[in-house]
Structure formats: C-alpha cells, structure tokens
Amino acid sequence: MTNEVCFRTLHLDTPWSLEAYESVGGYSMLKRIAAGDLCHDTIIDELKLSALRGRGGAGFPTGLKWSFMPRNMPGQKYVVCNSDEGEPGTFKDRDILRYNPHQLIEGMIIAGYVMNATVGYNYMRGEFYEPFERMEAAIAEAKEKQYLGENILGSDINFELHNHMGAGAYICGEETALIESLEGKKGQPRFKPPFPANYGVFGRPTNVNNTESYASVPAILQHGGQWFLDLGKPNNGGTKIFSVSGHVNNPGNFEVNMGLPFADLLEMAGGVLGGKKLKAVIPGGSSSPILPAEVMMELTMDYDSIGKAGSMLGSGAVMVLDETTCIVQLAAVTAHFYYEESCGQCSPCREGTGWMSRVIHRILKGEGRAEDIDNLDRVAGNIMGRTICALGDAAAMPIQGFLKHYRHEFEYMIEHKRSMVEA
Amino acid sequence: MTDFNYDQTRHLKKLIPAEEITAIDNWIKKYPPERKRPPIIAALKVVQDHNGNYLTEEMMQAVAEYLDVPHVAVYEVATFYSMFHLDKVGRHVISVCNNISCSLRGADKVIEHLQNRLNIKVGETTEDGLYTIKTVECMAACGGAPMLEVDKVYHENLTEEKIDQILSDIAAVELTQNSSSKQHENDADSSNEFSGEAQD
Numbered sequence: 001m002t003n004e005v006c007f008r009t010l011h012l013d014t015p016w017s018l019e020a021y022e023s024v025g026g027y028s029m030l031k032r033i034a035a036g037d038l039c040h041d042t043i044i045d046e047l048k049l050s051a052l053r054g055r056g057g058a059g060f061p062t063g064l065k066w067s068f069m070p071r072n073m074p075g076q077k078y079v080v081c082n083s084d085e086g087e088p089g090t091f092k093d094r095d096i097l098r099y100n101p102h103q104l105i106e107g108m109i110i111a112g113y114v115m116n117a118t119v120g121y122n123y124m125r126g127e128f129y130e131p132f133e134r135m136e137a138a139i140a141e142a143k144e145k146q147y148l149g150e151n152i153l154g155s156d157i158n159f160e161l162h163n164h165m166g167a168g169a170y171i172c173g174e175e176t177a178l179i180e181s182l183e184g185k186k187g188q189p190r191f192k193p194p195f196p197a198n199y200g201v202f203g204r205p206t207n208v209n210n211t212e213s214y215a216s217v218p219a220i221l222q223h224g225g226q227w228f229l230d231l232g233k234p235n236n237g238g239t240k241i242f243s244v245s246g247h248v249n250n251p252g253n254f255e256v257n258m259g260l261p262f263a264d265l266l267e268m269a270g271g272v273l274g275g276k277k278l279k280a281v282i283p284g285g286s287s288s289p290i291l292p293a294e295v296m297m298e299l300t301m302d303y304d305s306i307g308k309a310g311s312m313l314g315s316g317a318v319m320v321l322d323e324t325t326c327i328v329q330l331a332a333v334t335a336h337f338y339y340e341e342s343c344g345q346c347s348p349c350r351e352g353t354g355w356m357s358r359v360i361h362r363i364l365k366g367e368g369r370a371e372d373i374d375n376l377d378r379v380a381g382n383i384m385g386r387t388i389c390a391l392g393d394a395a396a397m398p399i400q401g402f403l404k405h406y407r408h409e410f411e412y413m414i415e416h417k418r419s420m421v422e423a
Numbered sequence: 424m425t426d427f428n429y430d431q432t433r434h435l436k437k438l439i440p441a442e443e444i445t446a447i448d449n450w451i452k453k454y455p456p457e458r459k460r461p462p463i464i465a466a467l468k469v470v471q472d473h474n475g476n477y478l479t480e481e482m483m484q485a486v487a488e489y490l491d492v493p494h495v496a497v498y499e500v501a502t503f504y505s506m507f508h509l510d511k512v513g514r515h516v517i518s519v520c521n522n523i524s525c526s527l528r529g530a531d532k533v534i535e536h537l538q539n540r541l542n543i544k545v546g547e548t549t550e551d552g553l554y555t556i557k558t559v560e561c562m563a564a565c566g567g568a569p570m571l572e573v574d575k576v577y578h579e580n581l582t583e584e585k586i587d588q589i590l591s592d593i594a595a596v597e598l599t600q601n602s603s604s605k606q607h608e609n610d611a612d613s614s615n616e617f618s619g620e621a622q623d
Contacts, residue, residue: 076455088522088561121453126468126506127518127562129575162453167464168505170560184460184496186503202458245524245565252566286523286561317565319523333526337560 004231005239006092006215007255009100016134018141021102027147029221030106033113034153038221040071040114047217049225051237056082056173056210057285057315058390059303062217068197069115069207077117078206079108080182080196081214083124083131084166084173088286088337089317092241092253093211097124097131100215101138105161107214109147110221112159115207119160123178126167135163170341174389175208177343188343189389210315212241232258236302240316244269247276247322258302265301265318276322280405284314286334287394289401290327311401326419327406331399332360338395349392352383356399363410366417373410377403435485439473447489459492463500466490467507476516476555477508505559513548513555515593518572521558524565533569533581534558540590553597 008024009015021027032038047063054060069077081104085093096104108120124132139161142148150158164182166172172181176190179201200206216238220228229237236258242265245251249270256265262281272278278293283301289311291299299305306313321330339357344350356379359372380396380403387393403410412420436444450465466486471478478501487497501507508516517537521530534556538544541554548555564570567579571589578589 085563086561089524089565090561091563091565094563125563126464126504127572127575127577130577164453164461165465165468166504167468167500167507168559169503181464182461183458184463184492184500186499202455243566245568246527251524251568282523319527319565321527325527329526330523333521333523337522340560 001257003255005219005228005255006096006100006103006212006241007253008219009103015099016101016138018102018138018145021100021106025222026102026218027106027145029218030109030147031153033110034155034157036155043110043114043221046221046225050220050228051232051235052213052216052220052228053236053303054210055212055216055240055315057087057287057312059313062209062213065197065209066111066114066207068195069117070197070205071114071116073205076119076202076204077115078201078204079111079115079117079120080175080178080201080206080208081108081120081122081211082173082175082178082208083122083128083211084178085128085211086125086170086173087315087317088334089243089245089282089319090285090315091243091245092316094128094131095253096211096215096241097128098134101131101135102142103218104135104211104215105138105142105148107217108161109152109157109159110217111207111209111214113157115205117205117207118158119162121162121164121182121201123164123166123172123182125172126165128165132163132165139163169343170337171343171389171391174391177389178208179206186343188345189391191388233300233302236304240301240313242301242316242318244318244320246320247273247325248320249273256301259300259305262296262299262301262318266320269318269320272320272322274322276324278320279323279325280321280327282317282319282321282398284312285317286319286337287397288312288314289397290321290330290405291401292405310404312397324421326421327402327409328360328364328413328419331402331410332357332364334398334402335360335395338391342391342395346387346389346392348383348386349395352379352392353395355379356395360399363413366413368410368414368417370414372414373403373407376410431488431491435470435489438482438485439470443469443473451490459490460496462490463492463497464504467497467501471507475514476512477510511548511552512557513553514597515553515573516555516557518557518559518562519545520560520562520564520568520570520572522561522565524561525568525570528568529581530569532583533571533586536583536586537571540586553593 003010009020012020052062169187171177172187174189177187181187196206232238240258241255280290280292281296283306303313335357339353342349342353380399383392383396409420447466450462454461470482483497487494545556569581570579
C-alpha cells in the first residue's frame with residue numbers, strides 16, 4: 001500500500017482543496033477535539049504508541065517531544081513547522097505543502113491544542129512561492145470554516161496560523177537557527193540547552209516539528225496509534241515518504257511502509273537509470289554516509305536498519321548512484337555545499353568545511369598530494385562533535401563515509417590525475 | 424537638532440508604491456507588535472522584487488526606518504541570506520541547482536547551454552541587463568532534476584529544448600512589458616530626488 005498518510009488525497013482531483021481533504025476524513029479529529037471528545041493526554045498517548053519519529057531527519061519521537069512542552073505554563077507558547085526543506089535530495093515537504101496543505105494545518109491546530117499554544121508559524125524556505133500560495137489559500141479556506149481563528153467550531157480553542165518565508169539558507173532547517181530566522185535575524189543556531197520547549201520563538205516555549213511529522217498526526221489519531229505502528233515496524237512506526245532521486249528511471253516521492261526492503265523501493269522508482277549497475281546509495285540526504293550497493297540491497301528502509309549499517313535514514317532522501325558515478329566528484333559537490341552553507345559561527349565548521357572543500361577540489365584538479373586523504377579524514381574528525389549545531393557533523397559524516405568505502409578512488413585520482421571510473 | 428516629528432515611514436513610501444507598503448504591513452501583522460525584526464526578510468523581498476532583483480543601501484536604510492530597527496539589523500539579514508543581491512543583477516535571475524541530484528542528472532549541461540545561449544558565464548549579467556545566471560544549492564525539487572528557478576517559478580526535468588522555451592517565454596514577456604517598464608524607469612528617476620532630501 002502507498003500514500004496512506006500524508007499523501008492520502010493525492011489520488012483525488014485538486015488534492016489540495018478542502019473538499020478533497022474532508023472526503024478522506026480531514027478535520028474530523030479537530031471536530032472531535034472541539035467537541036471535547038479527545039483530550040491532550042489521549043493524543044500524546046496515541047502519538048507515543050504510534051512510534052512516529054521526527055521526519056525532518058533527527059528521528060526524535062514526536063509524542064515525547066510534545067510531552068516536553070510546559071502546557072500549563074502561563075503566557076504565549078508557539079507551534080512552529082519546519083518547512084525549510086533543504087537537505088540535498090529531499091523534496092517531500094514541498095509536495096505535502098502543494099498537494100495536501102490542509103492535513104498540515106489540521107496537524108498544527110491539534111499540536112496547538114495539545115500544548116495550549118494559540119499561535120503557529122509555518123516556516124517555508126524562501127524559494128517556495130508556489131507552496132506559499134497553496135498554504136495561504138488553504139489557511140483562508142480553513143478560516144472560513146472556523147477551523148482556524150478564535151473559538152474554533154464554537155469551542156474555547158483559539159489558534160492563528162501564519163506562513164513565514166525564509167530567504168535562502170540551509171542552516172535555517174536547524175530548529176534553533178529557524179527560530180532565530182523567524183525572529184528576523186541571521187540564521188545562526190543557538191546553544192542548547194535551553195531547548196525550544198523552554199526558550200524558543202521570542203523566548204517563549206516553542207515546539208518545532210517537520211512538515212511530514214505534523215501532517216502525519218491527523219491520520220494517526222483518525223485510525224489509532226496502533227494502526228500507524230503496524231504499518232511500519234516496532235520503534236519505526238508508520239509510513240515514510242522517501243524522495244528517490246539521482247540515477248533512477250522514475251524519480252519521485254514514494255510514501256510507503258517503514259521497513260520496506262530497499263530493493264522494492266528501487267523497483268518502485270523504476271530501477272537504475274538506463275539499466276546500469278547500481279554502485280552506491282546515499283540513503284538519507286547528503287548528510288548521511290554513503291552505502292555501497294551490496295550493503296544497501298540487503299537493508300530495509302527504516303531508522304534502525306540503516307543506522308546499524310553505519311548511515312542514517314535522515315529525511316528519507318534516497319540518492320541513487322550508478323556505476324559511472326565518480327565518488328571524488330560527488331565528494332567535491334557535497335563538501336562545497338557545506339562550505340557554502342556553514343553559518344560561520346563555530347570555527348571548526350567554518351574553517352573545516354572550507355579546508356575539506358579546497359582539498360577535494362585540489363584532488364579533482366589533479367593537484368592532490370598523498371597526504372591529502374589523511375588530512376581530509378583528520379579535518380572531518382576534528383569537526384565532529386565540536387560545533388553548536390549538527391551542521392558540522394553533517395558536513396563531516398559524508399566525507400568520512402566516502403573515504404571509508406571509496407578511499408581507493410581518491411588514491412587513484414591523486415596518483416593518476418584522473419577519475420577511476422573513466423579508466 | 425532631533426526632529427521629533429520625523430516620519431520614519433516616508434522614506435520607504437517614496438521608494439515603493441502604496442500596494443507594496445500594504446504588503447509589508449500585512450507581514451508586520453503576523454508577529455507580536457512589540458517585535459520589530461521578524462518582518463525584515465519579507466520587507467526586503469518586497470523591496471528587492473520592486474527594484475529589479477537587487478537591494479541598494481538606501482533601500483535597506485529605508486526598510487530599517489520603516490520597521491523601526493537599527494540599520495545593522497537589516498544589513499546583517501541582507502548579507503546572510505542567499506536570495507538577496509546587493510549588486511545589480513539581471514531582471515531575470517536564472518538560478519540553476521548544481522547540488523548532488525541535479526549534477527547526477529546533468530546540471531553541468533544545463534549551465535553550459537545557458538552560458539552559450541546568453542553568452543555569459545555563471546555569475547555574470549547580460550549587457551542588456553535582462554539575465555543573470557547563478558548556481559544555487561538544493562532547492563528541494565530533486566525528483567525533477569536537473570532544475571532551475573527563474574522569476575519565482577521552478578522548471579524541472581530540463582532539456583535543451585525546455586531551456587530554449589523558458590528563455591523565449593521570458594523574451595516574449597519582456598517585449599509586451601517594454602512600454603510599461605519605460606514608465607517604471609521614470610518613477611525610479613523621480614525617487615532619486617529624495618536621496619538629497621534625506622540628508623536634512
């Protein structure tokens with residue numbers, strides 16, 4: 001089965017409309033909440049049972065996160081959606097925003113109710129003009145129906161939802177950088193603790209979740225936490241949207257059960273482009289270490305399976321590489337990206353990403369030196385764990401992965417001044 | 424002497440039309456009234472769009488005054504985020520993704536074709552001031568790689584034919600808008616008078 005949760009309107013005409021969403025049971029959970037039929041604790045218990053884990057990449061249990069919010073603390077609290085989709089290879093949130101915006105809206109209203117937060121912000125990346133228009137239209141529709149605003153459906157629940165837009169910065173996908181950016185500043189991450197649940201937007205308690213996480217909530221409540229859990233496997237509940245790109249015949253988003261064998265996912269994506277041989281896969285966005293084909297073909301698509309193999313499920317961005325892919329070239333693109341996107345706050349990341357990018361580009365130009373490989377490994381190791389946010393680790397891990405599995409390609413290029421795959 | 428009647432909004436109001444001011448005011452309403460900075464990004468985008476894709480120092484100062492924030496608060500935002508341009512760029516900035524998935528699917532060929540068609544390199548602007556080619560990082564459309572964005576629209580699964588079509592569509596729009604943009608230039612000229620006034 002596919003498209004059962006976030007993409008459940010996808011088969012309908014104008015899947016983004018209110019009618020389409022209501023026809024699959026949309027806003028029925030909000031109606032139950034407004035009628036006093038579904039309370040805070042029940043919702044959190046269902047989410048915990050469902051084993052829904054944060055879909056932005058970190059995989060933190062959503063129910064647990066929601067329970068950290070000091071619901072009874074007086075004053076304003078905020079619900080923030082991280083739609084700053086930017087992890088290279090990831091393109092699922094854009095499709096949720098474009099094709100099923102109401103499910104995200106309902107998920108955020110429910111979150112607001114659970115945490116006693118009356119204001120929500122949906123932070124979309126600056127280039128998302130089309131998703132922005134869809135979301136604005138959907139919010140207007142929801143207001144019209146009294147699903148948003150004051151005294152929702154005659155209850156004492158209030159919730160205002162605003163769309164906010166960034167202006168081009170990968171780092172703003174990091175939740176505290178996103179908060180800084182939402183406050184109108186440079187997107188430089190904050191030191192944690194304090195965590196956003198205590199000190200978030202405007203210094204108030206704030207819950208930040210990924211688009212796919214919020215959008216999963218209405219379906220989970222509608223069918224029950226157990227239903228969602230059973231779609232996937234223990235500790236890896238539900239479905240997950242995998243964004244499959246690169247060397248495949250039919251790239252796209254596939255919302256499938258967690259724990260699906262990678263081989264099946266590859267087949268859904270039409271197999272390797274032009275019938276070539278699979279070389280390797282980057283299984284969870286550019287921050288996740290590469291896995292060679294023979295490892296990947298044995299794995300199932302869930303947090304634990306990919307984690308045990310030494311990589312991460314991350315945001316579910318599966319980048320498929322065929323036998324013609326030059327790993328040094330790939331490493332150069334990856335290293336340049338993190339160099340470009342480091343916010344510059346922590347020296348190990350600011351300097352280290354630059355060094356890694358320059359050294360790999362030097363190798364690529366045929367000017368590599370024998371010691372460069374050990375230098376790369378050392379620089380990556382010196383960034384790991386020494387920065388305020390996870391961007392440093394995200395920059396180091398893929399480089400370490402390339403060196404671990406394809407060290408010979410770097411050595412070959414340094415020695416022969418050309419790529420091994422052309423040989 | 425401090426002018427206590429100084430209207431902090433008048434500078435920006437001279438630079439952009441009333442409907443753009445309303446657009447900024449609508450952004451301001453989304454945030455708590457005591458918070459001045461949250462609308463900076465949105466305000467800069469409105470002003471940049473109006474000014475043909477780039478910001479001047481005068482505009483950034485006007486935004487700062489309008490929002491009642493220090494000038495540096497606006498500069499740091501304008502310099503941090505990649506969508507803001509502080510130098511003159513083309514009226515149509517063609518942003519080509521060359522991250523992993525796009526480069527696996529031929530981003531290099533897209534860039535090469537654009538460079539040949541427009542006779543400029545990445546980072547340059549055509550002499551007529553119409554086009555700039557820029558490479559950007561992942562724009563979350565990897566399923567349609569290779570892709571580019573121009574005038575707020577994503578174009579995916581690019582081929583040489585598609586790129587040619589995109590360019591000729593822009594050229595057609597330019598032709599029809601030619602007369603109205605003449606008018607636009609006149610408006611911009613009149614706003615220059617103000618820069619002298621601001622010294623008072």
